[in-house]
Amino acid sequence: MLDTQSILDVLKPVQDPELQKSLVELNMIRNVAVEGGNVSFTLVLTTPACPLREFIVEDCKKAVQTLPGVTSVNVDVTSETPQQQPSLPDQNSVAGAKNIIAVSSGKGGVGKSTVAVNIAVALAQTGAKVGLLDADIYGPNVPTMLGLENTEVQVEKNPAGDILQPAFNYGVKMVSMGFLIDPDQPVIWRGPMLNGIIRQFLYQVNWGELDYLVVDMPPGTGDAQLTMAQAVPMAGAIIVTTPQTVSLQDARRGLKMFEQLGVNVLGIVENMSYFIPPDAPERSYDLFGSGGGEKTSKELQVPLLGCIPLEIALREGGDHGVPIVMSAPESASAKALTAIAQNIAGKVSVAALA
Numbered sequence: 001m002l003d004t005q006s007i008l009d010v011l012k013p014v015q016d017p018e019l020q021k022s023l024v025e026l027n028m029i030r031n032v033a034v035e036g037g038n039v040s041f042t043l044v045l046t047t048p049a050c051p052l053r054e055f056i057v058e059d060c061k062k063a064v065q066t067l068p069g070v071t072s073v074n075v076d077v078t079s080e081t082p083q084q085q086p087s088l089p090d091q092n093s094v095a096g097a098k099n100i101i102a103v104s105s106g107k108g109g110v111g112k113s114t115v116a117v118n119i120a121v122a123l124a125q126t127g128a129k130v131g132l133l134d135a136d137i138y139g140p141n142v143p144t145m146l147g148l149e150n151t152e153v154q155v156e157k158n159p160a161g162d163i164l165q166p167a168f169n170y171g172v173k174m175v176s177m178g179f180l181i182d183p184d185q186p187v188i189w190r191g192p193m194l195n196g197i198i199r200q201f202l203y204q205v206n207w208g209e210l211d212y213l214v215v216d217m218p219p220g221t222g223d224a225q226l227t228m229a230q231a232v233p234m235a236g237a238i239i240v241t242t243p244q245t246v247s248l249q250d251a252r253r254g255l256k257m258f259e260q261l262g263v264n265v266l267g268i269v270e271n272m273s274y275f276i277p278p279d280a281p282e283r284s285y286d287l288f289g290s291g292g293g294e295k296t297s298k299e300l301q302v303p304l305l306g307c308i309p310l311e312i313a314l315r316e317g318g319d320h321g322v323p324i325v326m327s328a329p330e331s332a333s334a335k336a337l338t339a340i341a342q343n344i345a346g347k348v349s350v351a352a353l354a
């Protein structure tokens, strides 16, 4: 007989390809309804950024259609991002923020902020609720890249501590070190000061509900990384590198540091992997050698999340405050960044449900 139980039974062997577990057992199939031969249910994915959405829907439909008497299958797709749990006793979650992702690099100038901004916007484009915390004290350039450089931060007076109102553009809520410091004045940061500001940015900002809080870390291995790892449960870190050997060596150091701090490294992103000339987009040149990111990822046994080409439009997007995933989603770098964002979202779900 065609009923809720028979639908759930036939769907039981269908797995989430990333989590490699049964959709039914993961409680991802809900609201099953049968009316005559018409079957409908809700598929609750673990991220709105799921790149395999169509594939999973197709698998479900095929399974249900094997039942005799089924005339139509209607799948309503939605998502609930799982929440990362604290791993250390003193950690405090950021209220409302389900998954905190640190974007880091061994050294400056490899494109860490460019990657952080574009993956934040790409995640927001899928419908996810996204925050971006610019913790890069040495070069807080996220406001410029998001077109928010002249923002006046709004502060809400509160007896328990003032609350900052994040700036907002392209679907992303953002706070930046750049809002607090004069960009032309050098600031000498001492560990405790930096620690205090990062904690303020985590806990005294009106972030609201967030599926992902992306944090643009200062380059290198220092106090900011230590503060983050101690303060909050992190879904994971990603390390941005370029293909040159020196950059890869720095990436290795960054990776080891996160491992020592007990932070899950979601993978490496190789930026400036190859050059695409704007007047001959069918060509590409390996300016800095090739395969470095892949080699490092194999050696260190962490996934390579993707490779981003060197494209003039990507730099221009950053300078003009319109991230390339917004301005030219069909460009090679935007496609690479969107795929990386989806990849990260998948790995975050796996880590949260492990």
Ligand SMILES: Nc1ncnc2c1ncn2[C@@H]1O[C@H](COP(=O)(O)OP(=O)(O)OP(=O)(O)O)[C@@H](O)[C@H]1O
Pocket: 105, 107, 108, 109, 110, 111, 112, 113, 114, 115, 136, 138, 139, 140, 141, 219, 271, 272, 308, 309, 310, 311, 312, 314, 315, 316, 318, 319, 333
């Ligand atoms: N793939 C790319 N193609 C072209 N330009 C790029 C690419 N990646 C980054 N850039 C440009 O390189 C410069 C440095 O990038 P970005 O500020 O993102 O690096 P960073 O690692 O965050 O640096 P810092 O450590 O100073 O914060 C920027 O002008 C950016 O637009």
